[in-house]
Amino acid sequence: MNQLYKNQSYIYKALLFICASFLIVYIFPKGGVFKYEFTKGKPWQYDNLYAPFDFAIAKTPEEVAADKAKIAENSIPYFEYDTVIANRAKQAFSETFASNLKVLDLSSSGDQARLFGRVLLNDIYRYGVLEERYAYDEKRQIYLNKGNQAEAVSYGQLLTSDQLTSLINSRIDNSEYAKFKNGFIALFYDLVSPNVRLNRELTESSLQNEIDKVLTTRGSVSKNSRIIAKGEVVEGIKLQMLISLKSEYESQVWSDKNFYWIVVGYSVLVSLALLMLLLFLRKYRKDIFDNNAQVTFIIFNVLVMVIVTTLVVKYKANYIYIVPLSILPLVLKAFFDSRVGLFTHVITVLILGFVVPNSYEYTFLQIIAGIVTILTISESFRRANLFLSVGQITTNYILAYIAFHLIHEGNVNTIDWTTVLFFVLGGLATLMVHPLIYAYEKIFGLVSDVSLLELSDTNSKLLKELSDKAPGTFHHSLNVANIAEAAANEIGANSMLVRVGALYHDIGKMANPTFFTENQSASGNAHDVLSAKESAKIIIDHVIRGVEIAKRNKLPDRIIDFIRTHHGTSTVYYFYSKEKEVNDNVLIQDFQYPGPKPFSKETAILMMSDSVEAASKSLKNPTSSLIDTFVEKIINKQMAEGQFLNSNITFKEIQQVKKVFKRKLTNIYHLRIEYPE
Known part of the structure; x- marks a missing residue:
């Protein structure tokens, strides 16, 4: 039982993987799949093809329609x-x-x-x-x-x-x-x-x-007769024979034995595709892989797109391009990053390639659309950007479709403008991504850039309350947000997330604002009447109070993480030293923050920014060299205490963060370059 408990995360992912694979295979059509790919006007790439059984040559839809119109x-x-x-x-x-x-x-x-x-x-x-x-x-x-x-x-x-x-x-x-x-x-x-x-x-x-008497076939092909030779151009009667063979092959009644083998084949291919997605997350996005809710969210989106597209193919295949598949990379990029969005999109398109007509054309169009989506959409919380991206996606769809049509038909006169209209409708359907993102945030507890933008508004109820009750803390939070955002931009972290985390990281100080230096007036210090241990408890409790206030105001968990970790397990050293002066048996645990330590680049940046900005207020007559030494001392001390061991920030990135802090503090204090005497 203990072993099961330790591996419960992997067991959950295994069950999720099995259920997702089963559901996809269950909704897939179970007929055989023609093993040859061919394109009108292109040479036959395979060996000579002979008829495996007798079959009739089907007329083209245009020929059948002409016969019916004549009747x-x-x-x-x-x-x-x-x-x-x-x-x-x-x-x-x-x-x-x-x-x-x-x-x-x-x-x-x-x-x-x-x-x-x-x-x-x-x-x-x-x-x-x-x-x-x-x-x-x-x-x-x-x-x-x-x-x-x-x-x-x-x-x-x-x-x-x-x-x-x-x-x-x-x-x-x-x-x-x-x-x-x-x-x-x-x-x-x-x-x-x-x-x-x-x-x-x-x-x-x-x-x-x-009309019912109209023949949909013209002639037949006998078993073992040659249909097409290698290198022969696929056109005319040869094309119709191949289309007829494919249709006959996929529609024939399969025995139970064949049916089970088809199911096994689909199961293996779908499982491989989903396994590649999980392995990608495990190798390149370990934080996402370790979060079962986020893995479930990604698999859920894949399932939705596969199920919707499969149902459209089953009931009305002509409408397949109305399905807004580009929503998938848009949604995943909003919550994670471009690489996750594109990789998941490609895996989904590959799975759909088993069931859609003209699978190569469909796969090409959708992968190109996914790439365009990832490259063009930036700051998705801005509506103008989304409209521009949708316009570019739709344009690429139409251009690629016309290019395929030119390859197949050799002219533009027979372009199906209804299909072009479907691309436009699919593009308009992509605009549903904003309400969809909002729904996903509520269901899966995720945070997108749209929500972060709303939370960064300093006129929000909670931040207005902070500025009223603890104006010094509010000003400190703004400074930390600016410094942390610049540092995040420097190393490629999520700057919007860091900024919002910085704005809310000290909201716990609203419970006892006068016990914190930035909110104290010159008339006195509230700690003068308290013991060092009592003062330390009040200081440490601002983290716990902050978490309580955040939960009460329904802040997302990703923002609450910044409140929990912005001091890590560091020590309230001033009061610890003060207590040691009167008590040799002092326990350091009574003067330590409960943690946890920062566990991401963003939370690590906030910890450094908070410490540097707060301590910089103690500098008297700051100079460039003094600021450099000061920043190095504070961050090196945090590194020595192991505060960044759980975060995925590198030594190189920490050095880049230090440079940003030094530059920002120099600008804040309006320092000039020190010239040698």
């Missing part, structure tokens, strides 16, 4: 003829004729006029009157359904409302009844109603039946 163009629509309306009109003719043409009806030519009207009415309803106009050519053949019978006629034989009016006027004008035109028009206006309409359901059903 749709030549399809015969179905129209319904309502005989009830026609018969009702014919039956009502006599009565309507008598009421509208009474004078003519009673004349000697009344029977002839009736016959003229009936003939015209029969001609009108020979093929019927349309309820609405349709976008068919007049010569287009149609089927006219009259009850259970269908008659093939041309669309132009059906009357529209305009044609009906023209027909009535023409027939009356050319007859002996022209002077009764108004009466005849009123007659037919009362009688005639549209009785022909398009049967959309039957028409579409018939069309769909014809």
Whole structure:
């Protein structure tokens, strides 16, 4: 059990690794993967390829679409003829004729006029009157359904409302009844109603039946026949044969045995990719590797991108470039650094290469986008920088896509602008990174540059309280922040993190501000009425009080680390010496800070900055040489006490920090160069 406890961190990472690998393999499609990569217009790089089985040659999507369009163009629509309306009109003719043409009806030519009207009415309803106009050519053949019978006629034989009016006027004008035109028009206006309409359901059903019969293949390839020879250009029928073979290979039904072998293959490849990520963290980012929460965060982001992309490929592969994969390096750079962001991005793209179509093209585009993301984004907390970076990422996507299209097609006329639009949408989706970073901060307890920028605002509630209760401490914190930030910039540490840590490192002094020199007035010292041990306890307790205040105000753990470590395990030497003067049996532990010692470059820089800035107030008549000696003495003493043993700062970097301190203090005290006499 003791051994398990010691290795619990490694056990957790092993379980995380196994679970992540299992989940990725589980969502992957389990079909076979075609083992050959080929590109239109490029020579076949492998040996002669022979058909492993019989398969049909698939038509291109364009050819299938053209065949369907031709069928749709030549399809015969179905129209319904309502005989009830026609018969009702014919039956009502006599009565309507008598009421509208009474004078003519009673004349000697009344029977002839009736016959003229009936003939015209029969001609009108020979093929019927349309309820609405349709976008068919007049010569287009149609089927006219009259009850259970269908008659093939041309669309132009059906009357529209305009044609009906023209027909009535023409027939009356050319007859002996022209002077009764108004009466005849009123007659037919009362009688005639549209009785022909398009049967959309039957028409579409018939069309769909014809479309379903469209062949998606043209010819076949027999087993063992040669498909393509080595060096032969992949184009035309050869390209279609290869595409057909790939599709047939990946879609064929696999046996249980083959299925398990495919799962084993995927498991090995995915595990290797994730293992490389963990080994990278262990070798080059040990602090991240040792933090289980941060490792979980990185693996979680990889899983999210893999799952989202795989689902898009499964349900709508055309939308694959809308998935904002560039969010991954942006997020990781915000919390860690560029190298972690880029390496994780590359590993994720390699994993996705197993499932995406055109894997080489996809991998190239995404890796280029990841590199552009890392190179272009700086100070991500500035919104303008993010917009510029997204613009550059989208531009590179589009340029790379057009370049691939030129290689494949040899012209720009067939560029799919919908895909270009997808790249733009993917770029806009990348702007979600800011709210995503905020959510991750709350969920995983991480701190980004955006939060650090907010915390560095001296008008924040906690810093305003510090300036009110302990103005001397607040001023000291500002000086330490400036010095520490310059030192961090010099050695490539996180300057924003150091600055924020410096601003809050002494907030514990608000509990007893007058017991600290920088807040005391000239009237007296609060320690004069206390024993050395009591004074030391008050001084030491400002670290504990600071941690309590920070937690109460919900400061991030990374900032609280600066409060804990800014004195390390050093001794309150003044009161320790004072106690030794009256007590030989004094315990040094009663005068030591609880620690821990600094464990990063940033916390080590703050410890040095705090000590140097505080002690510099005791300098009288400072000179350049005096400041140099003073800085060397303080930092060398901390090194001798082993305060920096747990931090990853080097001797060279400490020397660089010393130079910055000397330069800064010289500027603060407005010293001139000392000239020899």
